[in-house]
Amino acid sequence: MEYLSTNKIAIVDLATSKVTDQEVDEDLVKERIGGAGITTALYEQYQDEDPIVLGTGLLTGTLAPASALGMITAKSPLTGKVCHAPLTLYAGLELKFSGFDYVVIKGKPPKPVYLWIHDGVADINDAKDVWGKDVWTSTDTIRELMGDSLIQVLSVGKAGESESDFAQVCINYWASGDRWGFGKLFGQKKLKLVALRGMSLLEVSNAEGFVNQCKELLSALKTGAFAEKKGIAEIAVAIGEGDTPKWLAPLVHRHQSCFNTPFPSNTFVFLDEDPKLLKESEKKEPGFLITDVYGLLGFKKLGLSAADACGLLRECAKYGIDAVAVSELSQKAGKKKPDEIKKSFSGLKGTLENVGKGKFSPWSPPKPIFANFGSSQDAQWWERRQAVAYIFGIHPIFALMSPELSEEKLIELANLGAGLGFTSETLNKVIADISK
Structure with a gap:
């Protein structure tokens, strides 16, 4: 290849x-x-x-x-x-x-x-x-x-x-x-x-055409539905948790994007430092990068303060355990205090109600975010949209807020880059295969 x-x-x-x-x-x-x-x-x-x-x-x-x-x-x-x-x-x-x-x-x-x-x-x-x-x-x-x-x-x-x-x-x-x-x-x-x-280099079949197409897509995205929005709290609002920005705001230090992604979907909060600090913190672990909106909301729904919720997210990450599972099973067990929740990590057992039913992680919200894709936007639409993202390598949450990155545009970009003549029929066949 x-x-x-x-x-x-x-x-x-x-x-x-x-x-x-x-x-x-x-x-x-x-x-x-x-x-x-x-x-x-x-x-x-x-x-x-x-x-x-x-x-x-x-x-x-x-x-x-x-x-x-x-x-x-x-x-x-x-x-x-x-x-x-x-x-x-x-x-x-x-x-x-x-x-x-x-x-x-x-x-x-x-x-x-x-x-x-x-x-x-x-x-x-x-x-x-x-x-x-x-x-x-x-x-x-x-x-x-x-x-x-x-x-x-x-x-x-x-x-x-x-x-x-x-x-x-x-x-x-x-x-x-x-x-x-x-x-x-x-x-x-x-x-x-x-x-x-590593520092590998990638060759492109039609470099000029590929770069120009990327520029055109980026230009279109700059006026997209997510413009002027930042951070994980905005995603929470888009899925119906409208009070999240006010709840989280006192801790927010900055927002962070994933590689080459126009929307900063991750939010860094300071837990042991003033969030308004502009210079680099002298503390080794001043806070936590929130990357999972459902983990955050799971602890919020337990009635915890933003500081306690984010503190538990940090402890879950250190222990290497899914915060969504921890919050759901804590709620079932009636545990609402951070210390008793943390103590439950080692023996956590139970059945989750919110396990994904398809092939792609329910980490991505099950609906469009900010944008209108102009078609049926049900579970079948979501599964297909995620499949497209996972095939081409597009951030799966950003894929839900960017109708500009249509299947046709991604196929065109792939053909400019790889020169292999992909078609919509090719894509449909792959989606059907990985979704069954």
Whole structure:
């Protein structure tokens, strides 16, 4: 695969400590496009070994607006289905730039390990320096060991190590869109974390046409329905929680976008520092980056203050446990005090009512955000829109607020970039396959 690709797939066998590189078959790309289309095919190829597949979309890491998405494809311990969880922030970008479009992880080692994927090489290393540590400490430790603070880390905390059903794969220090219990799969494979870093370059078939199309799309997006809006509280308003901005405002320090994404969907709050502070805080852990609107709202619905809710989000991320599961099961158990909720992490059990019913993470709200897509906007529409995002590598929440990024425009952009002649029929076939 020559364009928009590193042309490499890593097959990682933890049981034998062997890593095999494969080329990305261009015929497979013509048939499956990329992203979840190909991670699903790879999962099916190795399904007897219960693999975890990491992947990137065809447009991930390019100039295409919102091309931030990577993904984990695996069988969810919660649903028993093959599902997809988003890798946002800079994790999707870094996976592709580390030198691989896809990574298949299979087998189980005799002792805990971590993967160090960098510059086209995938190393299996002893996890003695990080096993037993929380998510934040593990991230710090790996970055210090490698001497690079820009390494992107996909890790599990104590929830994953103990194989909790609600263990989450976190991104650096923060919660992710893993609402499927994929952290449990990491724990079962004794895989503590995956560290990503690289500086790969991507070739483009029609560079001038691709860049011009990206510029046109970005220009159209600047006047989109999300213009003048910022942060996770605005997303909460869009899904019916109108009092969230006032509740959260006293803690808000700044808003942050994922790679190349026009809307800053993440909000950093200061918990141990004045949010109005303009200079860099001298405190090591002044606050928390909120990346999951439903985790935030789950604790809000328990009647907690914004400070207590965000404090619990931080503790969930350190422990590597899904905040939505914690808040829902705490409500069922009548637990409303932060200390007793935190103490429940280690023994958390129960049945969740809000587990996603489809293949794509319910981390993304089940409706358009801010925008009107001018068509039926029901669950079937949402599933298709998410499928498109996961195939091309578009941020799945931004996909719900940007009708400008239509299927036709994304196909056109993919053809300019890859030169493979994708059609709407190709896309329809891939969507049908990964959604069944």
